[in-house]
Amino acid sequence: MTERELKLLLNANALKNIQVHYAVMSQGYMIVANGTSLETAKRETREFKTLDAAAKFLFKVGVADFAVKLRMNVG
Numbered sequence: 001m002t003e004r005e006l007k008l009l010l011n012a013n014a015l016k017n018i019q020v021h022y023a024v025m026s027q028g029y030m031i032v033a034n035g036t037s038l039e040t041a042k043r044e045t046r047e048f049k050t051l052d053a054a055a056k057f058l059f060k061v062g063v064a065d066f067a068v069k070l071r072m073n074v075g
Helices: 003-011 051-061
Strands: 018-023 028-033 067-069
Touching: 003 051, 018 051, 028 051
Parallel strands: 018 067
Antiparallel strands: 018 028
């Protein structure tokens, strides 16, 4: 999902949940909306270096409520 698609879903009130996940491999954060990660125009996962950067992006597009997952449960 691109930023444009995220905004369209947000405007249509079609977003059920938004999470910011810590991405261990990139040592950064990624945004997951309705189970789909936010992507760049080249369809690569968009990564944010800090949690603040991800939160600022979400605030900029109009999202004020989201969850943060720092670790994925394995097992």
